[in-house]
Amino acid sequence: MTPVLDHPAPGFGHEALFYRGDDDLLAGLLPYVREGMGLGESVVVALPRPGLDLLRTALGDDAATVEFLDMAEIGGNPAQIIAVWDRAVREHAAAGRGLRGIGEPAYPGRRTAELTECRLHELLLNRAFDDGPSWRLLCPYDEAHLPRSVTRGALHTHPLRSTAAGPRRSREYAPGEADAMFRTVLPRPTDAVLRGIYGPADLPATRRTVAQFARTVGLPEEKVEALQLAASELATNSVRHGGGSGTVAMWVTQDAAVVEFVDPGQVTDPLTGRLVPSLEQECGRGVFLVNQLCDLVQLRSSEEGTTIRVTTWV
Amino acid sequence: MRAHGSLSDIPPAGTSDHICRVDDAEDPAVDRAPGSGVPPFQVFLDEGRVVLAGTIDTFGADRLARVLTSSPVDGRVVVLDLGRADFVDVAGARTIARWARELGARSIELEVRGASALLRRMWHSLALDRLAPVRFAAAVA
Incomplete structure (x- = not known):
């Protein structure tokens, strides 16, 4: 007892x-x-x-x-x-x-x-x-x-x-x-997926492409802008901290538009993006902001790489 | 993004109404969009306002900091007009907040006009108002 x-x-x-x-x-x-x-x-x-x-x-x-x-x-x-x-x-x-x-x-x-x-x-x-x-x-x-x-x-x-x-x-x-749980692989999409590879020179194109995808699936402009900012922050993280490049995947489910960023870097702290960053802190603000702006954010990371999946409900 | 082909950056901002453009002589090409030959953003002075036009992301933030710091400002209030800013990321917002703090140390208040709802939301979420007080106002007509 x-x-x-x-x-x-x-x-x-x-x-x-x-x-x-x-x-x-x-x-x-x-x-x-x-x-x-x-x-x-x-x-x-x-x-x-x-x-x-x-x-x-x-x-x-x-x-x-x-x-x-x-x-x-x-x-x-x-x-x-x-x-x-x-x-x-x-x-x-x-x-x-x-x-x-x-x-x-x-x-x-x-x-x-x-x-x-x-x-x-x-x-x-x-x-x-x-x-x-x-x-x-x-x-x-x-x-x-x-x-x-x-x-x-x-x-x-x-x-x-x-x-x-x-x-x-x-x-x-x-x-x-x-x-x-932080190291697990997220369920793979079952729907058709659009994929692109980005590097340091591709950040403007990446955020524009994500914004275009969001508009195409009918998200309101407020959510399009939030997703565009999320794309910019997450792709920047890949370039700066995640090995210099990454892959973005976009797909639509019955009730959501999903954008996923994958890079070979590893996030070692599962609390990344969850605690309020200090005012002077240089890093860790991007994921924090994405968490504040987007409907559902799933971060998983291991030696195999990092995945951040951003889901926007439609 | 290679899968979608090369996309150019923003079109050049119009300059007919510019009184003075603020350039960064130290590293003018640091954040030019690939293949475009056009800086992603421009800063110029117009009717007493500092106008920021274009796209400001993490790779242009250092240049933006230098340009803002070297902008000739005086008086008790400086107006930063973001009505022509297409995109501002976290690094860009922090750069503006740090400039506001620099101005505050000189007893100059920063008024930001024409900021998007998203930028204001970002400002609040990141508690940038605690870094330096900034007054947000509607866009210039």
């Missing part, structure tokens, strides 16, 4: 909460939020809209002291969520105030590729915050509507799981899966 933790250990407390229905969700969230308020901690809640409204209503007047974030907005691309918590942790640490968060990145309705990235995100949260200031993050998982593989996977990505008696250690927790 796994013992209940009487007192959360200092450091990052990353805890999965499994629920079935609204009442079950509130039964897990309300005591957690109110305990944080009682301790004088700041509470930041990032849930998809239905859960957000549910909790806000249930908190009544107490909701005024809670910061609510729509997970669909701040975490549509799961690779951008760590930056949100990174900022929050820094701000509250600087203010000398404790922080506890609620984050539901893997919510019902997400596509399979998004749920895959949610899993990697959850694993990388531990990497990002395990050695930093103490704070707690509770991650709800909807057992009634998410695939079982996703809810079971949460036991691998969270060192703690929530119970009625308090948090317990997850026996299935497997932090090493972060590196293994």
Whole structure:
């Protein structure tokens, strides 16, 4: 039997909460939020809209002291969520105030590729915050509507799981899966693919070609421009850090336009592009920005090379 | 991109209304588009504004920094007009932010006009406003 933790250990407390229905969700969230308020901690809640409204209503007047974030907005691309918590942790640490968060990145309705990235995100949260200031993050998982593989996977990505008696250690927790997952090969496209090779002299042509592809498949101009900027940043990374050249592939699926950059370089840090870059930092801004601008970004790297797949939903 | 043939860079910006063009004598060919013979971007002064036209990416950012730094500016506010800038990447945006910081050290405020919505979004995402305060304004009519 796994013992209940009487007192959360200092450091990052990353805890999965499994629920079935609204009442079950509130039964897990309300005591957690109110305990944080009682301790004088700041509470930041990032849930998809239905859960957000549910909790806000249930908190009544107490909701005024809670910061609510729509997970669909701040975490549509799961690779951008760590930056949100990174900022929050820094701000509250600087203010000398404790922080506890609620984050539901893997919510019902997400596509399979998004749920895959949610899993990697959850694993990388531990990497990002395990050695930093103490704070707690509770991650709800909807057992009634998410695939079982996703809810079971949460036991691998969270060192703690929530119970009625308090948090317990997850026996299935497997932090090493972060590196293994980062090194995997993404599923190959099954549709027709346009490919091109770029080198140092081809960056303007690369971004124009990607923009043209995006317009051809009917993306709105705002997304075309974002994709063009992403193409420029990622192709530049290949030229500067990835062996000097790369391959761009473009294809269309039933619900998305996909652009993928591959080069022979290796990204050794799976957190690349996920943490807020410092103002003076020269490198690492391109992938960070791509994560902020694009619908879904999947980065995988090993000795075999680096792949960054950018998906734009149509 | 070899698979799609050689594509030229942006067409040359019109110069009929230019009062003064700012050139970089140190390395004028460093970022010319392959095969075009045309610099990807131009900087010129027009009615008191510094106008940036064309494409600014990471390979032109150093030249842009030199050109901006050597631009003759005075007064309390300098206007940078990006209404004719087709494309600005992260390196280009950072270059502008660093110039704003240089100007700020001389008590000069930078006003950026005609910036695209994407550039503003990039500015916010990268927290460049913390590097130097910049006032964004609508494009010049």
